[in-house]
Amino acid sequence: MTVRSLVQMACLLLLLPLAAVNAEPKRKSVQSLVAAADALKKNDPKVKNAKVWESLSAELNAAAERRPRNEQSEDALYAYARLEQFRFRAAKARTALTRAVDAFERMAVEHVGGDQTDDALLALGDLRRDGLKDEVAARAAYYEIIDRYPGSNAFETARSRLGLSARVGSTPTKVAVAQPTAEPTRAPTARPTPLAEVEDREPVVAPTAAAILPPESRKVFAKESTVRRPLIVIDPGHGGEDLGALGADGVLEKDVVLNVSEFLDEFLRERLRARTFLTRSRDVFIPLPDRTKLANDKDADLFISIHANASEYKTASGIETYYLDNTNDKSSLKLAKRENMSLDFGGGSKNGIDVSFMLSDLIQNAKLDDSISLAHTLQNALHANLSLYYRDVNNLGVKKAPFHVLVGAHMPCVLVEISFIDHPVEGRRLAEKRYQRMVALAIYQGVREFFVSRTER
Ligand SMILES: [Zn+2]
Secondary structure (H helix, E strand, O other): OOHHHHHHHHHHHHHHHHHHHHHHHHHHHHHHHHHHHHHHHHHOOOOOOHHHHHHHHHHHHHHHHOOOOOHHHHHHHHHHHHHHHHHHHHHOOHHHHHHHHHHHHHHHHHOOOOOOHHHHHHHHHHHHHHHOOOHHHHHHHHHHHHHHOOOOOHHHHHHHHOOOOOOOOOOHHHOOOOOOOOOOOOOOOOOOOOHHHHHHOOOOOOOOHHHOOOHHHHOOOEEOOEEOOOEEEEEEOOEOOEOOOEOHHHOEHHHHHHHHHHHHHHHHHHHOOOEEEEOOOOOOOOOHHHHHHHHHHOOOOEEEEEEEEOOOOOOOOOEEEEEEOOOOOHHHHHHHHHHOHHHHHHHOOOOOOOHHHHHOOHHHHHHHHHHHHHHHHHHHHHHHHHHOOOOOOOEEEEEEEOOHHHOOOOOOEEEEEEEEOOOHHHHHHHHOHHHHHHHHHHHHHHHHHHHHHHHOO
């Protein structure tokens, strides 16, 4: 080491403390802005001096925008949101409401697991409820606290906002909601993506004759020289006297899967320009063979049966997708037996279909590879999409089982178990429209992926 480099090193060492001192005013600046905001609320509670409010708001927002994201930007964002919230409450300013909602939403997405994010979600829920009058979105924010911040101060308040009874004798830190599959999300591996972002990535298709399908899907359905829109039969499991699996609080599989199917129907028609049929669009009993027959009669391209799972000890969770085949796996056989149960209803002559005979059906065998591929695409899409929001999504994978509703279908067909309705956490999620829509969106994306992959062969 030369004398010169020694001198350089000594200078560097001398400068280091200076650099640390230089960083100090920045840190103070967010603190002082936060203090200024608190003072302003006290000194001008009626928001008379709009100019002062506006300039402080702009300063806080700028500090919140600084990158990289750290505690400073989190504090600034939270103070900005609170300032705008106060302004909305005091002066009923619509701009302030929009800004506050936007900022609290940013907190929930950018600072997952942050110290103030649970309170941000609570404030977000309240603003959505009484400011935006959006009850569904408000409940989603409260449920996010219960799902992700079970140990937080906001937990009990969120429960009461949702009209759920308080847990007597339990402290919030003891995690009142059972989460057997994983720790509550504090630092997720993937940053949650708001639904809007997911949607924005979808292609916008003009509904003209020449472009009824996204370009990549158009080729798939081009039989000879004509363009055919894909026809997808969606089968909401159970219905009528056949309730399906039972969840907590009286939630029924037949109702949940119908809601998911309706969302899926909408996504497929509006975004894929597909033609669709639901085997049932209301709470009615349809025999299993009639569901498949409808798909065959319509010459459908795909058949997707939607179900919610249940387990013997109410502890299992996760998503699994099935295709039709024989299996020795006990739990798959048990599930198939439960899902096939409605065959016994009314004791009709349609009982006792010989699955092994149907499996030798040449038409279905020819579609087996496609069914397996469809099952994998849907399973992956569901797991990937839901994992953006929940850390504890259990990927149970693609399996095979003798489901009667898939027997004899002349097209690729699968049965999706979209979560466990009797699991304390998943069951509650399944009952929420937000989750049902999220599941449907994921299945739609899987279907789209499946068609796209077929054009690439
Ligand atoms: Zn079912």
